Amino acid sequence: MLDQAKIDLLRNTPIASRGLLIDGQMSPSSSGESLEIVSPIDGQVLTTTASGTAEDTARAIASARRAFDDGRWRNMAPAARKKIMHKWADLIDAEALELAVLGVRDNGTEISMAIRGESGSAAGTIRYYAEAIDKLYGQIAPTAPEFLGLVHNEPIGVVGAIIPWNFPLMIGAWKLGPALAVGNSVVLKPSEMASLSLLRLAELALEAGIPEGVFNVVTGKGSVVGEAMSNSMDVDVIVFTGSGTTGRRLLEASARSNMKRCYLELGGKSANIVFADTKNLAEAAKVSAAGIFRNSGQVCVAGSRLLVEASVHDEFVELLGKEAAALRVGDPLDVNTTSGAINNGAQLNQNLSFVETAQNEGGTLYQGGNQLLADSGGFYMEPTIITDVQQQHTLAQQEVFGPVLAVTAFNDEAHAIELANSTDFGLAGGLWTADLSRAHKMIRAMRTGVVHVNTYGGPDVTVPMGGVKQSGNGHDKSLHAFDKFIDLKTAWIKL
Numbered sequence: 001m002l003d004q005a006k007i008d009l010l011r012n013t014p015i016a017s018r019g020l021l022i023d024g025q026m027s028p029s030s031s032g033e034s035l036e037i038v039s040p041i042d043g044q045v046l047t048t049t050a051s052g053t054a055e056d057t058a059r060a061i062a063s064a065r066r067a068f069d070d071g072r073w074r075n076m077a078p079a080a081r082k083k084i085m086h087k088w089a090d091l092i093d094a095e096a097l098e099l100a101v102l103g104v105r106d107n108g109t110e111i112s113m114a115i116r117g118e119s120g121s122a123a124g125t126i127r128y129y130a131e132a133i134d135k136l137y138g139q140i141a142p143t144a145p146e147f148l149g150l151v152h153n154e155p156i157g158v159v160g161a162i163i164p165w166n167f168p169l170m171i172g173a174w175k176l177g178p179a180l181a182v183g184n185s186v187v188l189k190p191s192e193m194a195s196l197s198l199l200r201l202a203e204l205a206l207e208a209g210i211p212e213g214v215f216n217v218v219t220g221k222g223s224v225v226g227e228a229m230s231n232s233m234d235v236d237v238i239v240f241t242g243s244g245t246t247g248r249r250l251l252e253a254s255a256r257s258n259m260k261r262c263y264l265e266l267g268g269k270s271a272n273i274v275f276a277d278t279k280n281l282a283e284a285a286k287v288s289a290a291g292i293f294r295n296s297g298q299v300c301v302a303g304s305r306l307l308v309e310a311s312v313h314d315e316f317v318e319l320l321g322k323e324a325a326a327l328r329v330g331d332p333l334d335v336n337t338t339s340g341a342i343n344n345g346a347q348l349n350q351n352l353s354f355v356e357t358a359q360n361e362g363g364t365l366y367q368g369g370n371q372l373l374a375d376s377g378g379f380y381m382e383p384t385i386i387t388d389v390q391q392q393h394t395l396a397q398q399e400v401f402g403p404v405l406a407v408t409a410f411n412d413e414a415h416a417i418e419l420a421n422s423t424d425f426g427l428a429g430g431l432w433t434a435d436l437s438r439a440h441k442m443i444r445a446m447r448t449g450v451v452h453v454n455t456y457g458g459p460d461v462t463v464p465m466g467g468v469k470q471s472g473n474g475h476d477k478s479l480h481a482f483d484k485f486i487d488l489k490t491a492w493i494k495l
């Protein structure tokens with residue numbers, strides 16, 4: 001149960017200026033410059049963080065390399081690493097509310113979601129990978145008797161992790177958990193729009209006993225710190241979550257530098273498909289509304305395209321409109337808020353311009369479409385539903401990353417599949433039907449990394465998460481995530 005009084009105390013706690021965390025020490029930027037951290041709650045400056053330079057980034061990478069080469073972490077017995085990571089998860093749990101509130105002040109996610117989706121999820125993810133550490137075995141190959149073929153799992157080296165602003169702790173933990181569990185060193189670059197909770201997470205890692213230099217954090221601009229990481233000759237793998245535009249730059253930088261592996265988790269335009277035979281349309285409307293409007297639509301897997309069978313289109317849109325209107329948009333630190341702030345002013349303006357373009361192209365504004373609570377100084381927007389969206393419209397093709405739902409009617413299964421697969425993205429999707437065979441056929445036909453059936457959202461750490469097409473490559477979560485952080489080494493021995 002969330003304690004509003006405690007949250008209100010925490011929301012007023014001043015936040016000291018934060019530095020870079022390199023080699024276990026907080027330090028200012030080598031340029032002496034810092035970035036103002038603006039809270040999306042009220043538009044006020046919360047604090048400052050160091051604006052890292054290329055030189056700072058190189059220092060962090062060198063620190064991670066030293067830590068890797070001298071084996072202070074990777075050569076620890078797996079059971080010892082496991083113990084430290086469990087302690088880290090315990091420390092996160094012990095500070096769950098403080099961490100969640102800090103993150104919300106920085107990024108605007110409603111606290112009811114942040115407590116589970118941020119601190120809760122981060123602790124659970126670290127614990128999941130801690131548990132796996134001493135259960136990963138190498139292999140003995142089925143060779144002819146005069147040979148012995150061994151397959152070793154080796155950590156790769158220095159991992160560069162670049163994180164977006166929507167769920168910094170959850171997404172950060174998806175990278176950090178498996179990367180650190182198998183003995184790599186990490187340099188993490190948080191989004192300049194949400195770095196405070198990740199800095200605290202790194203301090204807790206040190207407190208838990210992860211050796212200095214193994215996990216470094218460089219705050220600052222993507223165009224400086226991110227570029228320096230992606231161009232480095234000494235980063236072995238980049239794991240990234242963010243926009244396709246940045247993903248492309250990372251691949252280019254890899255090709256120009258040391259051909260480091262790049263694993264990308266990018267955007268989406270996920271189709272949520274409602275068939276007329278759905279058992280409970282009211283329930284489907286409620287879950288679908290949450291699937292696009294929670295965290296103000298700033299969710300990579302958000303069901304941002306509603307495809308609904310023509311015979312129930314009007315009924316379903318009406319139900320959905322009621323659910324959207326019932327959402328409480330506002331102060332993300334109010335425990336009753338169900339949809340918090342837009343992360344920043346530029347994103348809010350971009351959301352509003354998508355609504356304008358949608359109408360210019362022939363979409364119908366069914367509900368919402370406006371900025372809210374402008375007097376607060378913060379960034380808020382009405383849950384917005386646009387109907388009559390055609391496949392070729394901008395709103396059907398481009399990711400908004402805001403609370404804007406595109407609605408399109410379909411005639412039959414084949415039409416639904418055609419519409420669902422008609423974008424460059426392939427991150428997630430959903431379908432609602434009472435017909436088991438149809439559900440399985442649709443799962444096969446939808447070109448996405450995740451398909452939700454008769455629900456939307458919520459897959460836990462036990463299942464992989466990743467996109468196809470231009471939504472990325474590689475997978476976060478589950479034991480499959482280890483593939484990104486392990487090199488296979490063969491030993492071929494003549495007996």
Ligand code: NAD
Pocket residue numbers: 162163164165166167171189190191192220221222223225226227230241242243244245246247249250265266267268299300399401427467471472
């Ligand atoms: P973004 O690409 O602008 O920024 C992501 C990170 O990349 C930030 O840390 C940023 O500083 C850094 N960056 C920016 N320019 C860079 C450069 N030139 N080189 C290296 N790093 C650079 O994305 P965002 O606005 O923070 O996040 C929103 C996007 O992330 C959306 O497209 C959303 O769908 C996507 N996302 C995807 C997933 C997923 O799992 N697939 C999850 C969350 C968000």
